[in-house]
Amino acid sequence: MVSITTRDASVDFPIFDAKSRSLKKTVLGVVGGNIDSGAKVPVIQALHEVTVDLEDGARVGLVGHNGAGKSTLLRLLAGIYEPTSGTAVVHGKVAPVFDLGVGMDPEISGYENILIRGLFLGMTRKQMEKRVDDIAEFTELGDFLSMPLRTYSTGMRVRLALGVVTSIDPEILLLDEGIGAVDAAFLEKARDRLGDLVARAGLLVFASHSDEFLRQLCTSAIWMEHGRIKQQGSLKEVLTAYKGPEAWPLEKGHGAA
Numbered sequence: 001m002v003s004i005t006t007r008d009a010s011v012d013f014p015i016f017d018a019k020s021r022s023l024k025k026t027v028l029g030v031v032g033g034n035i036d037s038g039a040k041v042p043v044i045q046a047l048h049e050v051t052v053d054l055e056d057g058a059r060v061g062l063v064g065h066n067g068a069g070k071s072t073l074l075r076l077l078a079g080i081y082e083p084t085s086g087t088a089v090v091h092g093k094v095a096p097v098f099d100l101g102v103g104m105d106p107e108i109s110g111y112e113n114i115l116i117r118g119l120f121l122g123m124t125r126k127q128m129e130k131r132v133d134d135i136a137e138f139t140e141l142g143d144f145l146s147m148p149l150r151t152y153s154t155g156m157r158v159r160l161a162l163g164v165v166t167s168i169d170p171e172i173l174l175l176d177e178g179i180g181a182v183d184a185a186f187l188e189k190a191r192d193r194l195g196d197l198v199a200r201a202g203l204l205v206f207a208s209h210s211d212e213f214l215r216q217l218c219t220s221a222i223w224m225e226h227g228r229i230k231q232q233g234s235l236k237e238v239l240t241a242y243k244g245p246e247a248w249p250l251e252k253g254h255g256a257a
């Protein structure tokens with residue numbers, strides 16, 4: 001059974017001022033065992049005492065202004081960051097989709113990249129071999145799939161990445177919005193696949209600034225502000241509180257509490 005639980009989880013980023021206290025000096029200090037003799041390093045509190053309980057089947061949207069802590073929370077849930085204090089316990093295999101380009105190698109072909117990216121997202125080679133034709137068809141990249149990725153335009157890369165990402169079977173799907181550089185017609189096509197992907201996922205957490213995407217994919221939401229949870233609840237409740245009633249133009253079929 002997949003689940004995510006955090007208790008008062010905080011994430012701090014110490015900021016080493018290059019002038020007064022270089023990273024090199026600080027590291028040497030640690031090695032030498034004489035660090036922290038009263039010297040204070042400024043710290044950015046990216047997350048502050050965040051407590052969430054997410055169960056199998058949850059479809060959670062993360063909302064909040066730039067710098068509110070959404071990406072940091074996703075990285076905490078992915079196990080990329082350890083909490084500085086508090087706890088974060090994740091049961092299930094995480095597929096982190098933060099940056100569509102991550103794990104792509106410019107020197108190898110589109111086909112090979114499909115395989116590699118799939119493995120990175122927790123699929124097996126056999127599973128990916130079965131899906132490669134479907135992905136190829138979706139991307140509409142044709143003969144380009146045999147060419148090295150460096151010959152692709154940005155939009156072509158996004159098509160490839162979206163094709164792979166939407167083909168996986170994730171237990172826990174962590175999505176950071178980054179679906180910009182494709183043309184509208186293709187995005188429409190990706191939207192259906194994205195919906196199917198989320199339907200297959202055990203648990204979804206999706207950070208987004210798009211009400212439309214949130215309404216399509218999520219039923220509940222967490223509103224982050226200055227690294228803290230400001231509100232958790234149904235998507236409708238939270239989105240309306242965050243953005244006002246105009247964030248909920250449709251009354252039917254979306255995220256009822």
Ligand SMILES: Nc1ncnc2c1ncn2[C@@H]1O[C@H](COP(=O)(O)OP(=O)(O)OP(=O)(O)O)[C@@H](O)[C@H]1O
Pocket residue numbers: 013044045046064065066067068069070071072073224
């Ligand atoms: N690696 C880092 N080092 C230092 N500070 C960081 C780091 N990552 C994030 N922060 C800080 O933590 C805070 C939260 O950032 P985060 O990226 O989680 O926000 P966000 O809600 O995802 O924003 P956006 O909507 O702009 O993507 C910000 O103040 C940011 O400056």
